[in-house]
Amino acid sequence: MPSHDVLIIGAGLAGQRAAVAAADAGVSVAILSKVHPVRSHSVAAAGGINAAISVTDDWRSHAYDTVKGSDFLGDQDAIEVMCSEAPKEVMHLEHIGVTFHRNDSGELDLRAFGGASVKRTAYVADITGQAILHVLYEQLMKYHETVDRYEEWFTTSLIIDEDGGCVGCVARDIRTGAIETFTAKNVILASGGAGQCYKPTTNALICTADGIAQAYHVGAPLMDMEMIQYHPTTLLENGFLITEGARGEGAHLLNADGDRFMEKYAPNKMELASRDVVSRAEQTEINEGRGVGEDGSGIYLDITVVPRKRVHEALREIVNIGKDFAGVDITKEPILIRPGQHYIMGGVKTDINGATPVDGLYAAGEVACVSVHGGNRLGANSLLDTLIFGRRSGEHAAQRAKGMSMPTPTDEQARRDRAQIAEIIARDGGSGRRRVSEIKDELGTVMNRYVAVYRDEAGLQEAHGIVTRLKEEALSAYIDDRGTVFNQDVLGAIELGYLLDAAECTVVAAIERKESRGAQFRTDFPERNDDEYMRHINTTKNGGDAPSVSYSPVTITQWQPEERKY
């Protein structure tokens, strides 16, 4: 039975950063991931990473922009930590080899991004996430003697001891089908978001709420799950992400009349208002009949106003996406986009060290809700979030490990998980039973219809009813693969359960928040209501019933809520 001081589940940016930080603190570390680390979804982050590194910038300005972007739902102590530590973290990345773009003086170049008052986004063309992820993996290879890697291992459960603390996990070796108990003094969840609750989404197929649901099952509260970010520029065709960097470089949004409609909604920041504002503006234009494309469900993103040389140098990936997936040369003609599900601001509730209310369980990155993003995340703050809180979780967990002995969990959870997998594999396609893929498709479509940019009570109740039914149907949903080697089918069935748990919490929290703030816009409650709802909404597992709902306060340090204008 492998045992480690710190066990990290998930090997994207948060997980890898946590691994290196914990190893640097001198404890034994393992990192476990259901995909090879460089396949993690951090790879898709395009635009860049925010840090007040310019001599004319100040981290307090970055923090204020983040607070305002969050629609005053972000915890200001956490935001202060993230923004004040950002410059040092970016310099660290530079030192270990990230190939950040330079200006003519050879210093880090910075680009403009949404919701930011100055240029503060460091970048590597439009492959920033990929560049950082691959450099962190270089570090993991360098640390091969101190960090054990379990690549292509799928976590099935967290293990809780009799005192309620987390003492490890159970995981399945995808290659052999073997199920093992991993003992750990501390577990850090870094397994990403829940984008696959939606269809379409910019998120990869692996973003299936694994860590969110696993934490939920052991009693950890999920916070602000109703806050779902729709990115303003996803390809109309298939939902692929077009980086905010395009607008950062000067691209325009145009409606069917050829107007730069953002003038009406955000006269100062225009296309670079925060994402919730821009996505809502686009959706309003579409709803009011000024959309473009065959059925008027799109908006034009016009990148032709950006100098061509600059586009090829700094936005190369979307040149390819335009060409390969939409048949458009973006340097010559506008491209059709629409708002699309992109990110979840909510997640497992943690403190500023990544610790969850469950002893020994940490969370960092998109799986977590610290909360630094509140009601709406600013572009280029997610890479920063993963790295700052990944590192802090790693360091904190390492320190905690030093003062304790190795726990000795039993094999009981592993036995239960083996039995559950055997039960799923044994299901047949009897009467009334549905395929896993069918249920997943229905879930995604329903969430994208009712829990999207605009929401109301009737739609949310409808969604709740459907999700409840799908949860029931999923219990008997069947698969085809009966094998043990790379049985991706059975993993899909387990992931579907994770998705349904996360979706249920999202819907319940969205029903609970009867106001409009950040990404949650209720057409039946169109105003922000600070008196009643400047609070976090927590959903916690309640046996087999719908999750129970509770509130926790928002931490305010220096910025009182004010009206939000861009």
Place this chain on the structure above:
Amino acid sequence: MAETRKPAQDFTLRIRRYDPESGEAPYWDEHTINLEPHRSVLEGILQARGRFDGSIGIRCSCKAAICGSCGVRVNGQPGLACHTHLDAALKASRDGVIEIEPMGNMPIIKDLIVDMDAVHWKKIARVTPWLLSQDPLPEREHIVPREAMVDVTQSMACIQCGACVSDCLSMEVDPLFIGPAALAKAYRFVGDPRDSQQFERLKDLAEDPHGMYDCTHCFKCIEACPKGVAPMNQIMRLRRRAGSDHQIKDRNNGFNHEHAFVKNIRRNGLLHENDLLADSFGGKANPKSAAFLARSLPVITRALLRRKATLKVALGHPHKAPADVKRIFETVEGRDQRNELNLYIEGYDEDDSGAAEPNVAAVAGGGQDGQSMASAPGASPKGTV
């Protein structure tokens, strides 16, 4: 504007299946799926998996050619399934059925899933794949030329999908060859001005009998790469740095061989292999050259017998290069700086904006040693041409 979408149509996929638990040999499995023609082969496979058979094994995640999971062969060509359009794949198919197989040069685990650890990642680990920076570190960022970072971003664009490894001909012959992906990774450090061990890295890769001189310039990796990394060009740039910048004369005679090539072309205009052999070992009079010639006699005899070479041409060809070749040498050698054109540093400028099809593709590795102007189909997305 791509607004007129073509309606969905039927496509038949022929997928190579292998179940390691069955004890049976691999077999072909056909499914007909229904999708718009511009959808990807991966979406086709996922539809087949969702509707007909959930046991089809393929790694996949992002669907957008960023995560590098879904490397396969489509109609025999390596590439990403998510980056190959169904209509293009159909056009390239032999018999109207799109054929999908696992990548080559790596052991198969199940269906389309190969063991990348055993081959690809082992080779990556071989090239000391992390920055060995100077000590002490600067307080803020390293100050480096703008172009230098843009330059190595081309090899950073590698997503480790393994498509280049799949069809590397040298690796087929010498499985120990470090290979295109790992050598491109090596260039990412050798080309990075922040790395402090460039000479040591180059020396190591030159001295390794399975190192940078094992590449035979077949261009397969450039064709295969879905991200325009152009691995072969990065290998040529490693050689150029080793030979021209660091004068590393390796045990494998790669350095001399490369210079003999240039000399041969400069003198003859065409490559004459009998001169090449001698020049690689310091001229016909050099005893090493004679020894190698003696060792090569069987090969030479076979070449003569099969009329790959004739004595007349071998011995009697004119030692005079045409004027055009001389001009090329003069142009290339007359430059103040050698060209380091690559993916991100474009070959055209603003006032040229009306130009034809932008050559986003790499023309890396150009310059002195005559390796330039490789067309780089790596930038064209369809793995099936």
